[in-house]
Amino acid sequence: MTDPSSTPGHPLEAAARAWLAVDPDPVTRAETAALLAAHDEVGLAARFGGRLVFGTAGLRGPLGAGPLRMNRVVVRQTTAGLARFLLRRDAADSRDALEGPTAVVGYDGRHNSQVFAQDAAAVLAAAGIAVTLLPRALPTPVLAFAVRDLDASAGVMITASHNPAADNGYKLYLGGADAGSQLVSPADAQVLAAIDAVVAEGAGAGPGDPGAVTVAGEDLLDRYVAATAALASTVGELPWVYTPMHGVGLNTVRRVLSAAGLPSPSVVAEQAEPDPDFPTAPFPNPEEPGTLDLAFALASATGAELVLANDPDADRLAVALPTPAGWRRLTGNEVGLLLGWRIAQGAGPVAGPSRASGGSTLACSIVSTPGLARIAERFGFVATETLTGFKWTSRVPGLLFGFEEALGYLVDADAVHDKDGVSALVVLLSIAIELRAEGRTLADLQTEIEEAIGRHDSDQVSIRVDDLAALGAMTDALRAAPPASIGGLEVLAADDLAAGGDLPPTDALRYHLAGSARVIVRPSGTEPKLKVYLDVMSEAPTAEARAAETSATLAALRAAVPTLLGG
Numbered sequence: 001m002t003d004p005s006s007t008p009g010h011p012l013e014a015a016a017r018a019w020l021a022v023d024p025d026p027v028t029r030a031e032t033a034a035l036l037a038a039h040d041e042v043g044l045a046a047r048f049g050g051r052l053v054f055g056t057a058g059l060r061g062p063l064g065a066g067p068l069r070m071n072r073v074v075v076r077q078t079t080a081g082l083a084r085f086l087l088r089r090d091a092a093d094s095r096d097a098l099e100g101p102t103a104v105v106g107y108d109g110r111h112n113s114q115v116f117a118q119d120a121a122a123v124l125a126a127a128g129i130a131v132t133l134l135p136r137a138l139p140t141p142v143l144a145f146a147v148r149d150l151d152a153s154a155g156v157m158i159t160a161s162h163n164p165a166a167d168n169g170y171k172l173y174l175g176g177a178d179a180g181s182q183l184v185s186p187a188d189a190q191v192l193a194a195i196d197a198v199v200a201e202g203a204g205a206g207p208g209d210p211g212a213v214t215v216a217g218e219d220l221l222d223r224y225v226a227a228t229a230a231l232a233s234t235v236g237e238l239p240w241v242y243t244p245m246h247g248v249g250l251n252t253v254r255r256v257l258s259a260a261g262l263p264s265p266s267v268v269a270e271q272a273e274p275d276p277d278f279p280t281a282p283f284p285n286p287e288e289p290g291t292l293d294l295a296f297a298l299a300s301a302t303g304a305e306l307v308l309a310n311d312p313d314a315d316r317l318a319v320a321l322p323t324p325a326g327w328r329r330l331t332g333n334e335v336g337l338l339l340g341w342r343i344a345q346g347a348g349p350v351a352g353p354s355r356a357s358g359g360s361t362l363a364c365s366i367v368s369t370p371g372l373a374r375i376a377e378r379f380g381f382v383a384t385e386t387l388t389g390f391k392w393t394s395r396v397p398g399l400l401f402g403f404e405e406a407l408g409y410l411v412d413a414d415a416v417h418d419k420d421g422v423s424a425l426v427v428l429l430s431i432a433i434e435l436r437a438e439g440r441t442l443a444d445l446q447t448e449i450e451e452a453i454g455r456h457d458s459d460q461v462s463i464r465v466d467d468l469a470a471l472g473a474m475t476d477a478l479r480a481a482p483p484a485s486i487g488g489l490e491v492l493a494a495d496d497l498a499a500g501g502d503l504p505p506t507d508a509l510r511y512h513l514a515g516s517a518r519v520i521v522r523p524s525g526t527e528p529k530l531k532v533y534l535d536v537m538s539e540a541p542t543a544e545a546r547a548a549e550t551s552a553t554l555a556a557l558r559a560a561v562p563t564l565l566g567g
Helices: 011-022 026-037 041-048 072-090 094-099 113-126 140-149 187-200 218-229 249-260 293-302 332-345 351-356 371-379 421-437 442-453 469-480 543-564
Strands: 059-062 102-107 130-133 154-158 167-174 240-243 306-310 317-323 326-329 361-365 382-386 399-404 408-410 455-464 489-496 509-513 518-523 529-538
Touching: 011 026, 011 041, 026 041, 072 113, 072 154, 072 167, 072 187, 102 113, 102 140, 113 130, 113 154, 113 167, 140 154, 140 167, 140 218, 140 421, 218 249, 218 421, 240 293, 249 421, 293 306, 293 317, 293 326, 306 421, 317 332, 317 421, 317 442, 332 361, 332 371, 332 399, 332 408, 332 421, 332 442, 332 455, 361 371, 371 382, 371 442, 408 421, 421 442, 442 455, 442 543, 455 543, 469 509, 469 518, 469 529, 489 543, 518 543, 529 543
Parallel strands: 102 130, 102 154, 240 306, 361 382, 361 399
Antiparallel strands: 059 167, 154 167, 306 317, 317 326, 399 408, 455 529, 489 509, 509 518, 518 529
């Protein structure tokens, strides 16, 4: 191993020593000092060999020292760059030219989330930006709501959503013309340029002005609770189980349920309180196998008819139903079709108000089920696809309902311009209660939808990599040698979404196959994974035949993925 200290002016050593001079955190200072003392070039390169950049959900990475980790210096420098961007952008706004830009900052229950949020708020305040800090760890949708409710110029949420315990992140929302959505081009490049300028000047790592930060009152949360409770369409009884997955959802969900008059759940005690170590769910994503096992056990013991789960920052919703063979978690696509059908049908909790305000579009990400477009066609709505991420979906004009297959749903575009697992829970629970009063279940509603638009099934195959460069190499190889068939199905058409067109360019390949099947290959925007999305459809005459056909087609496509990726 090369000794960085043996090389005069070694850039990694210089970067690490410069970091030590400004790092306020004794834990990450000790980490950096140990790397220098051990002459650990690999460890230094992993932390100081670049800088975190904004992806699908903002900054996200493991906690630790250096610009390639989440830490107090990165948060302060990022926020100093954001402050410069806001001051320049809002100087052209007639309102903010007089009053100055404003911001709101929130945080979840992860390690260091509170101190990161306090740092971010203090840096904004020191720049002369009027900043409001949420009063405690709260769901991400509350912060997204606050940006619109307070008419803020920007919102910062410290969260890594459902990532493992070692991670944290920094989500950025913009007000004004962006109306509370996450940033997209060209603002993302402008913010990054401002951050780079701060770093190049050796600035931005100071403590800011904590004394100039305003802490939000309970009235802000009261308004979120009221807006979300208003989505409930019914009252009634239904035994159900809830888990917040060691996150921050429980208290807010309880307040919303009480305000809406909806039944209280049995709560998974082991996962009820915020715990940044996620002891029962090392990967606290409700999509991961095993994460809902405690909820299923409680549901079976209590005679529950429904299991609902939020991820740790409560912006996603998982749904599980009882079957003769045990509990089954619905895919995000299945939940999206249930919500989309009822909302479009006009019997759902938000369809009427959204129609009255001009909502006429059902939207989903490019990797979500094509079934939503068939629902839109059936009920006379517009269907549109967006790139992955609610920073795109939330911007669809006239949005009635939007979702993505990764358990994200937007059911109230007037209030929140991001996915919201709490409001989706209210709507889904209301639908289940309405069906119960009719002597039906969510499974019965699925059958109704299938008979109307065909059976749509989906699956996903993820390939984890250690080297992020390998992701681009895989998609480049497919571009160089496009497949003629996948899983025995002819490729009828292929779209290279990197070329742009109706959508902004993105590194993804979409294959339209015989039999209305579809395969999409894209790198994850939040994790070191290559994701392969499989969608199939059947209009066979019986439910049994439809299920058999989609199951067989999915199995063939899954088996073909290794060959498709050159494995």
